[in-house]
Amino acid sequence: MAKRSENQGLFNLETPAKPQGPVECLGMTFENDEARREHFLGLLREGLEELHAKLGGVPFTTVEDAVERMKSVEKWPMGDGARRRELAERMRHADSSKDLLQRWKDEVGFPHGEIEDILNLSDPPYYTACPNPFIADFIKHYGKPYDPNVPYSKEPFAVDVSVGKTDPIYKAHSYHTKVPHLAIVPSILHYTEPGDVVLDGFCGSGMTGVAAQWCGSAPENYKRDLEALWEKEGRDKPKWGPRRVVLGDLAPAATLIAANYNLPFDVNEFARAARRILDEVEQEIGWMYETLHTDGKTKGRIEYTVWSEVFTCPDCAGEVVFLSEALDPKTKRVKETFPCPHCGAELTKNNMERVFESRVDPASGGTWKRVKFQPALIVYKISNQRFEKKPDSHDLAILRRIEELPYPQELPTNRFPTEKMYHGSRIRPRGFTHVHHFFFPRAAHALSTLWHKAKAYPDNRIKKMLLFFVEQGITPMSVLNRFRSNQTSQSNQVLTGVYYIPSQIAEISVRYRYESKLRTLSKTFYTAFSQSGLAWLHTGSTAQLALPDNSIDYIFTDPPFGENIFYADLNFLIEAWYRVLTNTISEAIVDKPKDKGLHEYQYLMQRCFEEYCRVLKPGRWMTVVFHNSRNAVWNAIQEAMLAAGFVVADVRTLDKQQGSYRQVTSTAVKQDLVISAYKPNGGLEERFKLTAGTEEGVWDFVRTHLKQLPVFVSKDGKAEVIAERQNYLLFDRMVAFHVQRGVTVPLSAAEFYAGLAQRFPERDGMYFLPEQVAEYDKKRMKVKEVLQLRLFVTDESSAIQWLKQQLTRKPQTFQELHPQFLKEIGGWQKHEKPLELSELLEQNFLRYDGKGEVPSQIHSYLSSNFKELRNLPKIDERLRAKAKDRWYVPDPNKAGDLEKLRERALLREFEEYRESKQKRLKVFRLEAVRAGFKKAWQERDYATIIAVARKIPENVLQEDPKLLMWYDQALTRMGEES
Ligand SMILES: C[S@@+](CC[C@H](N)C(=O)[O-])C[C@H]1O[C@@H](n2cnc3c(N)ncnc32)[C@H](O)[C@@H]1O
Numbered sequence: 001m002a003k004r005s006e007n008q009g010l011f012n013l014e015t016p017a018k019p020q021g022p023v024e025c026l027g028m029t030f031e032n033d034e035a036r037r038e039h040f041l042g043l044l045r046e047g048l049e050e051l052h053a054k055l056g057g058v059p060f061t062t063v064e065d066a067v068e069r070m071k072s073v074e075k076w077p078m079g080d081g082a083r084r085r086e087l088a089e090r091m092r093h094a095d096s097s098k099d100l101l102q103r104w105k106d107e108v109g110f111p112h113g114e115i116e117d118i119l120n121l122s123d124p125p126y127y128t129a130c131p132n133p134f135i136a137d138f139i140k141h142y143g144k145p146y147d148p149n150v151p152y153s154k155e156p157f158a159v160d161v162s163v164g165k166t167d168p169i170y171k172a173h174s175y176h177t178k179v180p181h182l183a184i185v186p187s188i189l190h191y192t193e194p195g196d197v198v199l200d201g202f203c204g205s206g207m208t209g210v211a212a213q214w215c216g217s218a219p220e221n222y223k224r225d226l227e228a229l230w231e232k233e234g235r236d237k238p239k240w241g242p243r244r245v246v247l248g249d250l251a252p253a254a255t256l257i258a259a260n261y262n263l264p265f266d267v268n269e270f271a272r273a274a275r276r277i278l279d280e281v282e283q284e285i286g287w288m289y290e291t292l293h294t295d296g297k298t299k300g301r302i303e304y305t306v307w308s309e310v311f312t313c314p315d316c317a318g319e320v321v322f323l324s325e326a327l328d329p330k331t332k333r334v335k336e337t338f339p340c341p342h343c344g345a346e347l348t349k350n351n352m353e354r355v356f357e358s359r360v361d362p363a364s365g366g367t368w369k370r371v372k373f374q375p376a377l378i379v380y381k382i383s384n385q386r387f388e389k390k391p392d393s394h395d396l397a398i399l400r401r402i403e404e405l406p407y408p409q410e411l412p413t414n415r416f417p418t419e420k421m422y423h424g425s426r427i428r429p430r431g432f433t434h435v436h437h438f439f440f441p442r443a444a445h446a447l448s449t450l451w452h453k454a455k456a457y458p459d460n461r462i463k464k465m466l467l468f469f470v471e472q473g474i475t476p477m478s479v480l481n482r483f484r485s486n487q488t489s490q491s492n493q494v495l496t497g498v499y500y501i502p503s504q505i506a507e508i509s510v511r512y513r514y515e516s517k518l519r520t521l522s523k524t525f526y527t528a529f530s531q532s533g534l535a536w537l538h539t540g541s542t543a544q545l546a547l548p549d550n551s552i553d554y555i556f557t558d559p560p561f562g563e564n565i566f567y568a569d570l571n572f573l574i575e576a577w578y579r580v581l582t583n584t585i586s587e588a589i590v591d592k593p594k595d596k597g598l599h600e601y602q603y604l605m606q607r608c609f610e611e612y613c614r615v616l617k618p619g620r621w622m623t624v625v626f627h628n629s630r631n632a633v634w635n636a637i638q639e640a641m642l643a644a645g646f647v648v649a650d651v652r653t654l655d656k657q658q659g660s661y662r663q664v665t666s667t668a669v670k671q672d673l674v675i676s677a678y679k680p681n682g683g684l685e686e687r688f689k690l691t692a693g694t695e696e697g698v699w700d701f702v703r704t705h706l707k708q709l710p711v712f713v714s715k716d717g718k719a720e721v722i723a724e725r726q727n728y729l730l731f732d733r734m735v736a737f738h739v740q741r742g743v744t745v746p747l748s749a750a751e752f753y754a755g756l757a758q759r760f761p762e763r764d765g766m767y768f769l770p771e772q773v774a775e776y777d778k779k780r781m782k783v784k785e786v787l788q789l790r791l792f793v794t795d796e797s798s799a800i801q802w803l804k805q806q807l808t809r810k811p812q813t814f815q816e817l818h819p820q821f822l823k824e825i826g827g828w829q830k831h832e833k834p835l836e837l838s839e840l841l842e843q844n845f846l847r848y849d850g851k852g853e854v855p856s857q858i859h860s861y862l863s864s865n866f867k868e869l870r871n872l873p874k875i876d877e878r879l880r881a882k883a884k885d886r887w888y889v890p891d892p893n894k895a896g897d898l899e900k901l902r903e904r905a906l907l908r909e910f911e912e913y914r915e916s917k918q919k920r921l922k923v924f925r926l927e928a929v930r931a932g933f934k935k936a937w938q939e940r941d942y943a944t945i946i947a948v949a950r951k952i953p954e955n956v957l958q959e960d961p962k963l964l965m966w967y968d969q970a971l972t973r974m975g976e977e978s
Contacts, residue, residue, distance in 0.1 A: 025533065026125060026137050033532075037460055040124035040134065047133055048115045051101070106585035109250045109541030113580030121252065121578060123460060125536070127259040129252050129580050131546060132538030139551045142244055142533070143197050146550040146617045148682050154621060155710040156650035156676030157190040159183050161625050168524040173257050173472060175205035176497060176565045179558045179625060184211035185218070186226065186238075187556055191621050194241025196553035199615065201542030201608060203247035206258025208556045209535045213262065216242025216534075246547065247537045250587055252580045253471075253571035255539040260468040262535035263461070270465045271522040277453045277466065278518065281510055285449055288402055288442050289509045291380050292394050293387065300380035300387060303512045304490050305395075306483045307440065308376040309503040311352035318342035319355060323376040323483070323504050324390070332485045334504075349503065356431065363413040363436050370431030373440075373479075373505065375399065379490075402441045408448030410455070411436050412576035420593045421569045423499040430501055435576040438478040446510045447477055451577060467578075469521060473513045474574055481506050491516075497565050541586035543607035547615040550682075555612055555622035562601060562633035563590035590633070598958060602636035602968075609644030619681030622646060626673045632958035634673070639964050642736050646677040649708050649724060678708050680737075692743040698752070699759060701737050702730060703769065706760070711772045712779040719779070719786045725766035727753050728801065732962070735934075739969055744938055750899035754892035765808065793824040795832040796927045800844050804889055807845060810865075811858040811888040814838065831956050833925045841887050843902040846894070850884035857888040906931040913948055921951045926960060933966035945970035 023033050030036040104110075108131050111118070118129045125134030164170055164182030188198055188211055200208035218226075218240065227237055247262065249255050289302040308323030318340065325341055326334045326349075337348050354371050361368035375391045391399075412435040418424030432438060439447065450473070454466035475481070475494050482493040483504040490506035491513055538546070560567060566589065568582040575581045588604035589596055596604075612622060624641070628634045641648065652674045680688075684704045691697035706725070713720040723729055731752050738745045747755065760767040763776055764786045780786075791802045802824060806817065814837065821837045828834060841847070848855055853874040854862075862869045862882055872879045890898060909925055910932025929948065936944040949957055949967045957963050 023532065026134070026141055034460075037123060041119060041122070044122060044124045044128060044133070045115065045119060048118060048130070052115060106583060107541070108544040109539070109583050109586045111252050111539055111575075111580050111583050113252070113578075117579040120455075121256060121464070121580060123259065123263060123464065126263055126532070127255070127537040129255065129539050129578075131540035131544070132248075132536065133546065135246060135536050135538055135546050136548060138244075138246070138536045139197065139548055142195075143551050144195065144553070148618070152617075152619050153707065154191055155708070156621070157187050157623070158650070158652045158676075159187050159623060159625060159674050161672055161674070168520065169210060169261075170207070172521060172524045173205055173261070173468065175254060175257060176567060176570060177558070177561075177627060178205055179207050181207040181210040181214055184208055184556055185214050187623050188212055188215055188243055188554065189226075189238035189240075190235075191554040191623075192243050193239050193553075194243065196243050197551065198243050198245045199247075199547070199552045199555045199612070200245070200557050201248045201545065201555075201612065202557050202559045203249045203258050203537075204254045204558065206247050206255075206261045206535075206537070209245045209247045209258060209262040209537075211556075212243040212245040213534050215240060242531075242534055243553075244533075245535050246552070247535060248540060248542060248545070250539070250541055251567055251571045251575070251582045252539050252578055253574040253582070254567075255537050256464070256471075256578065257468065259535075259537050260465055262537065264532055265461045265465050265525075267522060267525045269459070269462050270469075270525070271518065273457055273462050273466055274469055274514075274518050274521075277450060277470075278510065278514055280453060281446065281449050285445060285510075288398065288445065289511070290398070291378055291389070292392070293380075293382060294389060298382055300382045301511065302378055302380045302509050303386070304379050304483075304506045304508040305375050305391070305442075306377040306379075307373040307479075307505045307507055310355045310372040310374055311347075311349075312355055313340040313342060313345055313347060314351050314353065315345035316340060316343035320347065320352060321374050321376050322349065322352075327377070327485060334485055354430075361434075362407050362441075363411075363434065368431065368437070370437065371501075376504075377483075399442070402445060405441075405445060408445045410448040410451040410577070411439065411444050412579070414572070414576040414581075416572060421499075422563075422566050422591055422593055423569060424593065427499050427501060432479070432499075432501060435573060438480065438573060440479065440505075440507050443477040443507055447473060447577075450510065450514075469514070469517065471574060471577065472517060473510075474577060476513055477508060478573065479505050479507075481508065497570070499570075541583075541608070542611055543586055543604065545611045545615055549614055550617045552615045553617060553620055555616055555620075556625075557612070557622065558625045559605060559608070559637065560588050561627045562598070562630060562636075564627070566591060598632055598636050601633070602640050605637055606640035606643050609641050609646065613645040613679050616679045618679055618683075618685070621676060621678050624675040624677065626675060628673050632955060635959055635961045635964050638675075638961055639968060641675070641677055642740050642965070643968065645679065645740070647680055647705060647708075647733060647737060648675060648677045649705070650674075650676040650710070680704060688741070688743075692738075692741065693746055695746055695755070697738075697743070698734055698745075698747055699755070701734055702756070702760070702767075705730070705733060706767065706769050706772070711768070711775050714779070714783055715787065717783055719764070719783045721764060721786060721789050722766055723789055725768070727756055727767065730756065730767060736965060739937070739965060742969075742973070745934075748896070748899060748903075750892070750896040753895060757892040792827060794827050794829050796835055796840070796925060799825070799835070799840055803840060803845065807887055807889050808857075811848075811861050811883075811886040813885045814841065814887070817841075817887070831923055831926075831953060833923050835925075843905065844898065845887045846890045846898070847885060847887050848883050850880055854879050854883040855888055857891070858883045858886050903931055907935060910935075910948070913951065914944060916951065918951065920953060922953075924952070926956075926963070930960075930962050930966075933963060933970075937966050937969060940973070942970035942974040946974065 021032065023030050023036050025036050030039060110130055113129070121129035125132070125138065161179050161183045164180030167180060167182055170178070170180045170182070184207060192198060194216065198208060198212045203209065223240060230236070230238065245262070247255070247258050249258065291300045291302050292298070293300050306323060308321050311320045311322055312318065313320055320340060323334075325338045325347070328335055337346050339345065340347050356369050357372040359368045359370060360366075375395065377388060378391055378395060379386065379388045381387070414435045416424070416427065416433055416435070418428040418433055427433070436444065447470070450470045454463060454470045457463040457466050476492040479501050480494045480499065481490065482495065482502040483490060483506040484493050487493060490508060493506060568584040568587050571582055584594060586604060588601055588608060590598055590601045616622060624637075626634065626637060638648065653672060681704065684700060687700055688697055691700060709724050710722055713722055724733070731749055734752065735745050756767055761770060761773040763773060763780065768776055788805065791798060791805060793799045793802045803817070806812065806820070818837055846855070848858055856874070859874050859879065862879060863871065866882070869879055869882060906925065906928040909928035913921055913924060913929065913932070929952065932948065933945050936942070945966055949963070949970070952963070957967060
C-alpha cells in the first residue's frame with residue numbers, strides 16, 4: 001500500500017472500512033457487514049411493504065385508527081406528542097385511506113419510488129433512501145441523554161463559509177451551494193465534545209457529516225494550525241475526537257452523495273471496480289468514440305464532439321450551422337457577426353430563426369419536435385496529441401449506426417413536470433420535455449452501460465460508490481454541457497442552478513469525463529474511510545424528524561434560501577436514473593409554478609425549525625448559514641426561527657475585504673449570513689410558564705440571554721461593540737420572546753431601559769451580567785479604544801439610534817447636529833415619512849434650556865473636554881452658558897415621560913392609517929405602524945393588524961422583521977380564535 005502523506009487521505013484511520021470479522025450495530029452482533037445489511041434491509045422491506053399494503057387499499061376505519069396503525073410501524077417519523085396530534089388533525093381532511101397515507105407521505109417527505117428501488121439505494125440502518133426508521137434507535141444507543149444538571153455554556157461562534165473550497169474532499173462531488181467541511185469543523189469543535197450528536201436536516205452533499213468525522217481524524221498539521229489560531233484568539237483548546245452525526249435531506253440525490261461521503265468503504269476495491277467498469281465499457285462501446293485522422297487511416301479517440309444549433313438566414317432562409325460559421329478557428333472565439341454561407345448577409349445569433357426538426361422519439365416511437373442540432377466539430381487524440389476536425393462521412397455513419405441501436409435499457413423516460421417548474425419555459429418550447437431528450441444517442445448508450453454495470457456490482461457499499469462515480473457524468477454528458485471555446489477543458493461546463501440548453505453543446509466521451517475523475521477520487525478517498533456508526537442518514541423532510549425530544553447536541557445547517565435554487569427540479573435529471581424522486585410537497589422553497597410564495601416558504605421553514613427546536617437539547621446552539629439574496633426571504637427565515645422557539649443571539653456576515661466577520665444590525669444585507677441561535681434552556685421555559693407577562697419573566701429572560709452572548713470581541717487590537725448587548729436590541733429580543741409565546745409584554749421600552757440600567761452593569765453602551773463585567777473590564781484595559789458600530793440611517797428608528805450614538809458621545813446643539821444629520825439621511829427609504837431633525841429631537845431627547853443645574857450627561861462631557869470647565873459645580877454660570885441648547889440622551893428614569901408622549905403621537909398617526917380610505921398607503925411612519933400593531937396585539941385586536949398590514953406595500957411588510965412578527969402572530973391567533 002502506498003504511503004500516505006498528512007493531507008492525502010480523508011480520514012486518518014488504519015482500520016479497514018469493510019470489516020471482515022463480526023460487526024456490532026445497535027447492540028447486535030453480526031457475522032460481518034453484509035449480514036448486518038441483510039438483517040436491516042429485511043426490516044426495512046417489511047416496513048415498506050406494510051406501508052404499501054395500506055396504500056394499496058386496506059381501509060382505515062377512522063383517522064385515530066390510521067394514526068394508531070401507523071404508530072404500530074413505530075419507527076416511521078411521526079414526530080412526538082403535539083406534532084403527532086397535529087399530523088392526525090391535518091390528515092383528518094383526507095377523503096380515503098389511500099389519500100390519508102399519501103398525506104402522511106407528503107408530510108414526511110417520503111420520496112417517490114418503488115420499494116425495490118428504495119431498497120437498492122439504502123444501506124440500513126445507517127442510510128435509507130426514505131425516512132429512516134432506525135434513527136431513533138441510534139440515539140437510544142449512542143446519544144447522551146439530556147441532563148439539565150450538566151452545565152453547558154458557549155458563546156456564539158462565526159463560520160467562514162468561503163474556507164476550504166479548493167480542498168479535494170470538497171471537490172470530490174459537487175452540489176448546489178455546497179458549504180465546505182473545513183468551514184464547519186471549527187464550529188463543531190467549539191460547540192461540542194467527542195461523542196456528541198450533531199444534526200443537519202438540510203444536509204445536501206453531507207459536508208456537516210464529513211466535518212463531524214474530521215474532528216476525529218484531522219491530520220496533525222491541521223490540528224496544530226487550528227490550536228495556534230485559537231490560542232491567539234484566547235480560546236480554549238478544542239477537544240479532538242469524532243462526533244456522531246444525523247444527516248437528512250428531502251432529495252434522494254443529495255442524501256446519496258452524503259451517504260457516500262460519510263459511510264466507510266474500501267477505496268481500493270472501489271478503484272478496482274471502477275477501473276474494470278471503464279475498461280469493459282471501452283471494450284463494448286469504444287467504437288462509438290473512434291474517428292479517422294485526416295490521413296484517412298489512423299484511428300483517433302474522440303474527446304468531445306461539438307453539436308451546434310441550426311438556424312435559418314433571415315434573408316435567404318438557408319440553414320446555418322451556427323458554430324461552423326461563427327467559430328474563428330484561429331482565435332477560438334465565437335464571432336458576434338458573420339456572413340451567411342449562402343447569400344453573404346450579415347448574421348448574428350439574434351437575427352436568425354431557430355430550426356425545429358421532427359424526429360422519432362426513441363422511447364415512445366411517436367413524433368418528437370425539437371430544435372435542430374448538428375455535429376460541427378470533433379476534438380480527438382492520437383497517442384497524446386490532440387487534433388480537431390469537422391465530422392466526415394465516417395463519423396456521420398457511426399452516429400447513424402448508434403441511433404439505430406435498441407433503446408438503452410437504463411435510460412430513464414420520465415417526463416419533466418415542466419408546467420410546475422420554474423425553468424420549464426426554458427426547456428419545453430425547445431422540445432426537451434423528457435429525461436431521455438437530454439442525451440444524444442451516444443451519450444445515452446454510454447451512460448446506460450456505465451449505470452447498468454455499476455448497479456450490478458455485487459457488493460452493496462461499493463455499488464453505491466460506483467453510482468456516486470457514474471452519476472457525476474449524467475449532467476456533463478447531457479445536452480446541458482456548453483461548449484466554451486475559450487476554455488481548455490469541456491468536461492463540466494454546465495451552467496449551475498438552471499436548465500440551460502446552449503446553442504453549442506460539448507458531447508464529451510466516457511474517457512474524457514471519467515478517467516481523471518477516477519484518479520482524483522481514488523486519491524481523495526485514499527484509504528479506509530471513517531468508521532461505521534458515526535453517520536446516520538435519512539431522506540425526508542426536516543419538518544418530521546424521527547428523533548426523540550432533546551436528543552441533539554448541536555445543529556449546523558444551510559437551509560434553502562428562497563427562490564434562487566430549485567433543488568428538486570434540478571435533481572430530477574439525476575433522480576430519474578435512481579428511479580427515486582424527491583417528494584416536492586414539503587420542499588421549503590419559493591417557487592411560483594408550484595404555488596409556493598414567501599408565505600409558504602416561511603411556513604415550511606417554521607415547521608422545520610420547530611422540529612429542530614424539539615430535538616435540540618435545551619440551552620444548545622444552532623448555526624444557520626444563509627445565502628441572503630432578498631431581505632424579505634431573510635426576514636421570513638428569521639421569523640420562522642423565532643416562531644419555532646429559538647432565540648437569535650448573533651448575526652454576522654463575512655467582510656470579504658477584511659476577511660473577518662461583521663455584525664449585522666440592519667435587515668439590509670444581501671450576503672452570506674451566519675446566524676447563531678439557541679434553544680432557551682429548560683429552566684427558562686419552565687420558569688417562564690409561571691412568570692409570563694410579569695417583570696420577573698422579563699428579567700429572567702434578559703439574564704438567560706446575556707449569559708449566551710459573547711463577553712468581549714476585539715478586532716485589530718480594538719474592542720467591538722457587541723450589538724446584541726445594546727439596550728434596544730435586548731428590548732427587541734425580549735419582546736419577540738414574549739410575542740412568540742403569546743404573552744403580553746409587561747414593560748414599555750422606557751421602563752425596560754430603566755430596569756436594565758438598574759439591574760445590570762453597563763459598559764460602552766452594552767449590558768452585562770455582574771459575573772461577566774469583570775472579564776470585560778479586564779480585557780477592555782488591554783485595548784485602546786472601542787469600535788462603534790456603523791449605523792446607516794434609513795428610517796426613523798435608525799435615525800433615533802444614530803442620534804443617540806452622537807449625543808451619548810457629545811451633547812450638541814441643533815445647529816451642530818443638523819449638517820451631519822443631512823449627510824446621513826441620503827438613504828432614507830421611499831415609503832418612510834420624512835421627519836425633521838427638530839421633530840426627532842423633541843420626541844426622543846431632551847434639551848437643556850440654560851436654567852437650573854446642568855444635566856450630568858452634559859456636565860461630564862464638558863468637564864472632561866474643556867479644561868476651563870473642569871470641577872465646576874453644575875450650577876456654575878460658565879458651565880450653564882456652554883451647556884445651553886445642547887440636546888442630550890435622557891437618563892433612563894426620565895425617558896419614560898418622553899416615551900409616553902411619543903407613543904401617543906405615534907398612535908394618533910396609526911389611527912389615521914387605520915381609518916384611511918386609501919387602499920395602499922404610500923408614505924407612512926413605520927414606527928407608528930409598529931406602535932399601533934403592538935397595541936392592537938396586546939388588546940387582541942388582530943383584525944386591525946391584518947387590515948392595516950394589507951394597506952402597507954407587500955415588500956415593506958416582508959422586509960420589516962417587527963411588522964412581520966405582529967402580522968404573522970395576528971394571522972395565527974385569528975385562525976386559532978375563529
Ligand atoms: C442549501 S442546500 C444544502 C447544501 C449543503 N449545505 C451542502 O453542502 O451540500 C439546501 C437543501 O435543503 C433541501 N431541502 C429543501 N426542503 C427541505 C425539507 N423540507 N426538508 C429537508 N431538506 C429540504 C434541498 O433538497 C437542498 O438539498
